[in-house]
Amino acid sequence: MSVLIIGNVSNDVLRLQKYFHRIDIQNIHCFSTPEAAMNYLFNSSLKEELELIILDVKMTLKNCEEICQHIHALKNWIDVPILLSTTYEKTVTIDRAFEAGIFDFILKPFDFTQFKTRIQVALKYHQEAKLRKQQESMIQKDLFVAKKFQKNALSPPLNLEYVQIDGLYVTSNTLGGDMYCWFKINDHLTGVLLYDAMGHGIAASLVTMSIRSLLKGIITKLIDPVAAIQELNRQIYELFSDEDMDRFLMTAIYILIDTKNRTLHYVNAAHPSGFLFGKYGETVFLPSNTPILGLFPTIQINKKMIPLSGWHRIILYTDGLLTVNEQNSIDMDFFYTYASQDNSYALQKFSQEYNLFDNDYTDDITVVSITITLQGR
Incomplete structure (x- = not known):
């Protein structure tokens, strides 16, 4: 002393x-x-x-x-x-x-x-x-270790004959609740899930990682978006409905891509609307059609089907993306301008456009880019 x-x-x-x-x-x-x-x-x-x-x-x-x-x-x-x-x-x-x-x-x-x-x-x-x-x-x-562990749980880029998927994840100044994953179910079915546990910090991260461990079994075995989201809702409700705990809720969007039948089936549970771009710039929204997950043991789930033809790019994101500027809005058409580039390059240019890695955010920012090319490479 x-x-x-x-x-x-x-x-x-x-x-x-x-x-x-x-x-x-x-x-x-x-x-x-x-x-x-x-x-x-x-x-x-x-x-x-x-x-x-x-x-x-x-x-x-x-x-x-x-x-x-x-x-x-x-x-x-x-x-x-x-x-x-x-x-x-x-x-x-x-x-x-x-x-x-x-x-x-x-x-x-x-x-x-x-x-x-x-x-x-x-x-x-x-x-x-x-x-x-x-x-x-x-x-x-x-x-720091928890953030790294959570980031390592994100699915790596997927490159199939007709489907390519990549994600962008920008960590906030605290642990967050964002997570994405995708699985090749068989030769013509691919499941993609993006979800966001409500709140921030350690509790939201624990919810996220707890659910992440269940997803491969849910998606690859149940496959159908209605069945998969119903089971996901049940798991969230049962895992986090203890009377001594606050209710943990989750938004999610699940997409099932069927290259054999050239269809896309999706369920959007109170999640920000996704975007589907066509070859000639046409845009199809994937809006919310199902209640938030975890509030009730069973919920009414609505599935929507969209036909696919030729080239499509799908953009999914969490609500943290809307906090990057004062307008609380992002020009999603930006991704169509890079239609000739692969997902990783488009996401890289997007992050540079909005300086995503140069700022300190209070919420995670997550973007998933999916490219479907049914005529093959």
């Missing part, structure tokens, strides 16, 4: 040193100015051990701002409690020093009992703050 005393050598500084020795704090460093102290800290290992700073000054209304600037500079340099040792008692000046960043003050002439109490409070605060920062650092590391 180290203590820094800043002040001209005087009886007051010597008494402070003596008082620290009495409370068994021996490692004391004295400097005449804040600048000298900071220069020393910059070139030594003391900065890591320092737990307290005492600024001993003759404070007046005239030099108040200068002293407050010193306090502010010290606070920016090292995050330890700063105690102001002074004879000045006017409330307006002391208040200004608190605003600048002092933790407490020690009033002269010194009283050992008062000194000991204030020092012990400051040291206890510093230890608690240090522990809190360590815990926060551990949490941040855990969140």
Whole structure:
């Protein structure tokens, strides 16, 4: 443990040193100015051990701002409690020093009992703050690992003879609830699911990952969008309907692509509308047609079928995409302008157009691009 005393050598500084020795704090460093102290800290290992700073000054209304600037500079340099040792008692000046960043003050002439109490409070605060920062650092590391784990659960690009799929996932500043996955069910059926657990943070992420582990079985065995979404709703309702837990809801859009029968079947459960572009720029919307998932044990599910012919590009996304600008809208036609390019290139250009990786968002941003080319490659 180290203590820094800043002040001209005087009886007051010597008494402070003596008082620290009495409370068994021996490692004391004295400097005449804040600048000298900071220069020393910059070139030594003391900065890591320092737990307290005492600024001993003759404070007046005239030099108040200068002293407050010193306090502010010290606070920016090292995050330890700063105690102001002074004879000045006017409330307006002391208040200004608190605003600048002092933790407490020690009033002269010194009283050992008062000194000991204030020092012990400051040291206890510093230890608690240090522990809190360590815990926060551990949490941040855990969140980083959780984000990476969640990102690794996303399906890799899929390149089949007639169907190509790729996704874009931009993580938010917290854990989120977005997830996409796709499965080749057989030679002519491909299932694609994009979903978003309501809310943010660890709870939403746990919901997302819990559901993710079930999806391959649900999609590859049940196949039909109505059956798959009904089972998904049941699983969400049963997993997260404990009376001690808040209800977790989820929006989702599930698409079943049938290249043999040249059809697309989809269910949109309260999810943002998808877009299907045709070869000549025609656009078909895939709007919501089913209630949100997880609210009731059974729900009315509506499936819609769209015939396919030739080339199509389908764009699915989560609502986080709408937060990238003040207009809360995105030009989805942008993807049609890259019709001759593959999904990954189109998604890359889209992310560059909206600077998706250069900003800090409060919600995940997820986009899935699907290209169907029924005449083959």
